[in-house]
Amino acid sequence: MPELPEVETVRRGLAPAMEGAQIVAARINRPDLRFAFPARFCARLEGTKVLALRRRAKFLLTELDSGETLIAHLGMSGRFSVIAPGGPKPDTNPAHDHVILAMSTGLRIVYNDPRRFGFMDLVATHALDKNRFLAALGPEPLGNAFGAPSLARQFARSQRPVKAALLDQRVVAGMGNIYVCEALHRAGIHPAVKTGRIGAVRLERLAGAIRSVITEAIEAGGSTLRDYAAADGALGYFQHRFAVYGRANEACLRPGCDGVIRRMVQSGRSSFYCPHCQH
DNA sequence: ACAACCTCCTGGGGGC
DNA sequence: TGCCCCCAGGAGGTTG
Numbered sequence: 001m002p003e004l005p006e007v008e009t010v011r012r013g014l015a016p017a018m019e020g021a022q023i024v025a026a027r028i029n030r031p032d033l034r035f036a037f038p039a040r041f042c043a044r045l046e047g048t049k050v051l052a053l054r055r056r057a058k059f060l061l062t063e064l065d066s067g068e069t070l071i072a073h074l075g076m077s078g079r080f081s082v083i084a085p086g087g088p089k090p091d092t093n094p095a096h097d098h099v100i101l102a103m104s105t106g107l108r109i110v111y112n113d114p115r116r117f118g119f120m121d122l123v124a125t126h127a128l129d130k131n132r133f134l135a136a137l138g139p140e141p142l143g144n145a146f147g148a149p150s151l152a153r154q155f156a157r158s159q160r161p162v163k164a165a166l167l168d169q170r171v172v173a174g175m176g177n178i179y180v181c182e183a184l185h186r187a188g189i190h191p192a193v194k195t196g197r198i199g200a201v202r203l204e205r206l207a208g209a210i211r212s213v214i215t216e217a218i219e220a221g222g223s224t225l226r227d228y229a230a231a232d233g234a235l236g237y238f239q240h241r242f243a244v245y246g247r248a249n250e251a252c253l254r255p256g257c258d259g260v261i262r263r264m265v266q267s268g269r270s271s272f273y274c275p276h277c278q279h
Numbered sequence: 280a281c282a283a284c285c286t287c288c289t290g291g292g293g294g295c
Numbered sequence: 296t297g298c299c300c301c302c303a304g305g306a307g308g309t310t311g
Contacts, residue, residue, distance in 0.1 A: 002305095034287060034307085058305075076304050077289075096289090115288040117305065132307085158282075169306075177304070225303090267283075269304075 002074040004141065004174030005217035006236065007058045010080055013231030014109065015053040017082040018062065022049045022104035029098050034075060034119040044068060044122055045101065057137050057173035061128070069125045071133060075117025082231050083108045090233055137173040141210050146172060148203040155195035155203075162198060162206075163191035163266050172210065178223060178245045181272045183209040185244045185254075190278040191264070191271040216241065244272040252276060 002010070026042040038044075048064040055061065060080075062070040072078075081090040085106050092112040099111035099120070111118075123131050138154065139145035154171040155162075165171050166180045175183070184191050186209035189202060198206065217223060222236030225246075229235055239246075243253045248263035252274040259276025 034305090073305080075288090075306090093290095113288095114290070115304090117288065119306095160282080164283095167305090268285095270302095 002058060002076075002078065002222070003176035003179050003217075004055075004058060004214055005179070005220075005238065006222035007060060007074060007174070008055055008218050009222045009230045009236060010074070011053050011055045011060055013234075014060075014080055014082065017105070017107050017231070018050045018053055018103065018109060020050065021107070022047065023064075023101050024104050025102040027100045027102075029100075033098060033113060033116045035121075037120060038122045041120075041122060045070065056134060057140070057169060058176070059133065063125055067125055068122050069128055071121040071123065071128075071131065072111070073119050073133070075113060075115060075119065077115040078111065078113040078118035079229060080231050081110045081112065081233065083110055088233075090229075136170050138168075138170045139172060141172050141174060141214050146207065146211075148200065148207045151203050151207055152200070155198065159194050159196045161192045161266055162189060162195050163271050165195050166210075167269075174214070175210065177269055178242070179210075179213050179217065181245045182213045182243060185272075185274060185278060186213060188278055190275075191266060191273050193279070244274060247272060 023045050026045040028037055028042060031037060044066065048066040051063045051065055053060070053062055058073060060072040064070065079092060083089065090112070093114065096112050096114045097110050098113055101109040103109065121131065121133065128134060139150055155165060163180060163184065166175050167177065183206065187202065187206040189198065189206060217238040220236055220238035220241065221230060221234060223238040224235040225239060244261050247261045250261050252259040252261055254274065254277050257274060257277045259274040261272055261274055264271050
């Protein structure tokens with residue numbers, strides 16, 4: 001379940017192993033992940049130097065000195081590992097090692113993804129904004145363009161449950177099921193509330209809750225449920241701070257609230273909320 | 280044009 | 296004990 005905080009943690013782990021280094025060899029072990037790899041994928045990577053590792057929403061962007069940028073999405077179960085020569089190997093099943101980059105430093109970068117919901121693309125850096133995966137993304141929750149005003153604009157466009165709206169990457173980029181549930185709980189907003197019924201004060205509270213939950217989750221190295229680990233194998237620990245996610249039938253943790261967390265299904269996805277303090 | 284479903288995939292957990 | 300079914304979920308694609 002890599003959402004923004006997990007992808008940011010992966011980026012921070014990969015950056016020191018990749019930035020400034022050259023990709024001396026690239027290998028893919030199958031022709032596709034969720035989508036086919038682009039033409040001449042390995043050849044276009046080999047011999048390039050990594051200028052910078054960036055992140056946009058849940059996408060990892062590796063800027064190369066060839067003028068192209070490698071776009072990677074971890075899907076549900078994608079993991080990048082940095083492997084030192086003779087060093088420990090990750091605990092992932094090597095049958096699902098799909099992409100292997102040998103760096104000029106001797107380190108290897110391995111992309112492992114059992115479910116293959118992840119995908120990669122390679123596009124001209126100057127046209128990154130026009131890429132089909134990135135073009136429609138909304139503002140970064142920690143960026144200046146995000147806030148109550150941007151939420152208000154997006155919420156006015158269509159009436160739907162706020163839970164569904166926040167999962168829409170055009171509304172705010174990088175939120176997934178976990179952090180949407182947590183942010184709604186912090187803001188005291190019921191996940192089924194229609195977007196148009198949220199007033200200015202609550203919008204401000206919601207924007208603040210989104211920023212705080214994402215900030216704290218990044219500081220905690222993300223959340224590790226089953227699949228996720230950072231590039232060095234370290235586990236996140238924000239899962240210990242979940243107030244609602246995965247806590248059905250447990251007590252609400254909000255001070256002074258004696259509610260019990262419930263689970264409901266919205267558009268096929270679990271929503272966790274406290275019926276006592278979320279309205 | 281846009282919103283609601285469908286689909287991709289595997290490992291793990293629950294139930295029988 | 297073992298097996299089977301179902302669930303988890305991001306986002307593009309398809310359908311309506």
